[in-house]
Amino acid sequence: MAELTENVSEKAPETAAKASQAAEAAAPASGTAAKGAATTPGERVPTVIVDNLHIVYKVYGKPSDAQKGNAANALLRILRRQGRPEMKEVHAVRGVTFVAYHGDAIGIIGRNGSGKSTLLRAIAGLLPPHKGAVYTRGQPSLLGVNAALMKELTGERNIVLGCYAMGMTPAEVRAKYDEIVDFSGIGEFVNFPMSTYSSGMGARLRFAISSAKTHEVLLIDEALATGDREFRRKSQERIRQMREAAGTVFLVAHNLDVIEETCNRVIWLHKGKIRMEGDPKEVIKAYNKA
Numbered sequence: 652m653a654e655l656t657e658n659v660s661e662k663a664p665e666t667a668a669k670a671s672q673a674a675e676a677a678a679p680a681s682g683t684a685a686k687g688a689a690t691t692p693g694e695r696v697p698t699v700i701v702d703n704l705h706i707v708y709k710v711y712g713k714p715s716d717a718q719k720g721n722a723a724n725a726l727l728r729i730l731r732r733q734g735r736p737e738m739k740e741v742h743a744v745r746g747v748t749f750v751a752y753h754g755d756a757i758g759i760i761g762r763n764g765s766g767k768s769t770l771l772r773a774i775a776g777l778l779p780p781h782k783g784a785v786y787t788r789g790q791p792s793l794l795g796v797n798a799a800l801m802k803e804l805t806g807e808r809n810i811v812l813g814c815y816a817m818g819m820t821p822a823e824v825r826a827k828y829d830e831i832v833d834f835s836g837i838g839e840f841v842n843f844p845m846s847t848y849s850s851g852m853g854a855r856l857r858f859a860i861s862s863a864k865t866h867e868v869l870l871i872d873e874a875l876a877t878g879d880r881e882f883r884r885k886s887q888e889r890i891r892q893m894r895e896a897a898g899t900v901f902l903v904a905h906n907l908d909v910i911e912e913t914c915n916r917v918i919w920l921h922k923g924k925i926r927m928e929g930d931p932k933e934v935i936k937a938y939n940k941a
């Protein structure tokens with residue numbers, strides 16, 4: 652399926668082939684279906700295919716005093732062809748597989764360290780798969796990263812740059828500017844550098860910028876947790892609109908009420924694996940019992 656771009660581990664070409672077949676199976680009329688232009692009602696168009704995904708971090712532990720970084724030790728390691736001392740691997744995502752479709756809002760829940768943020772970053776293409784593959788339709792947008800905001804610039808400059816970074820034209824930016832400022836609720840702070848903002852104000856501005864454009868796939872990591880009640884309500888409404896515009900939204904949040912109110916599917920991650928997936932009410936009920 653040509654329109655799905657792939658982020659595939661070189662170690663698993665056979666997995667990539669399987670996922671391609673899955674994509675074909677999910678959207679048989681791939682040419683038109685994947686463009687979203689000629690989909691028949693009821694047809695489900697896949698936007699993200701995650702196939703047996705494994706993500707491994709390499710972490711350098713604390714070196715012993717004898718190994719501490721100095722030029723002599725570094726030279727000895729090179730001569731002995733040794734790596735850096737105490738390298739450990741953290742296997743954060745362990746064989747995750749699912750397909751997301753247009754119009755899905757998928758909540759990802761799980762205890763601390765279960766791999767939620769890692770999974771989002773992998774879907775955004777920011778972490779290479781150790782094994783397996785991620786196929787996405789278009790470039791997914793991870794809230795706050797794609798619109799790379801700069802603390803020393805004013806909110807106004809960041810809105811303009813953030814919108815350009817998302818591929819909007821100057822005319823589109825002008826048309827959306829007031830709406831972004833209104834939505835963020837930062838008021839006159841828009842004229843001050845972002846370094847003067849509280850973390851909540853920064854998060855609200857990032858959400859306002861990122862959601863000013865309709866994304867094929869939008870990934871949101873806890874952004875709603877920082878806003879107040881009113882902002883939460885507005886963001887939920889905005890996410891609903893984005894779903895209706897046939898986008899796909901992924902939402903990581905510890906607040907299960909937000910997930911239940913906003914999402915139509917929930918994935919429960921436990922120690923890097925999918926423990927349960929499906930209807931928000933059922934999954935959250937099982938998660939609360941565990």
Ligand SMILES: Nc1ncnc2c1ncn2[C@@H]1O[C@H](COP(=O)(O)OP(=O)(O)OP(=O)(O)O)[C@@H](O)[C@H]1O
Nearest residue numbers: 708710741743761762763764765766767768769770
């Ligand atoms: N940059 C990193 N380098 C090394 N290990 C990491 C890195 N980021 C995360 N990890 C490890 O990967 C595992 C999964 O972390 P991740 O942040 O994805 O979990 P999470 O479910 O989002 O957690 P939380 O709910 O606390 O935000 C954890 O064991 C964590 O320590």
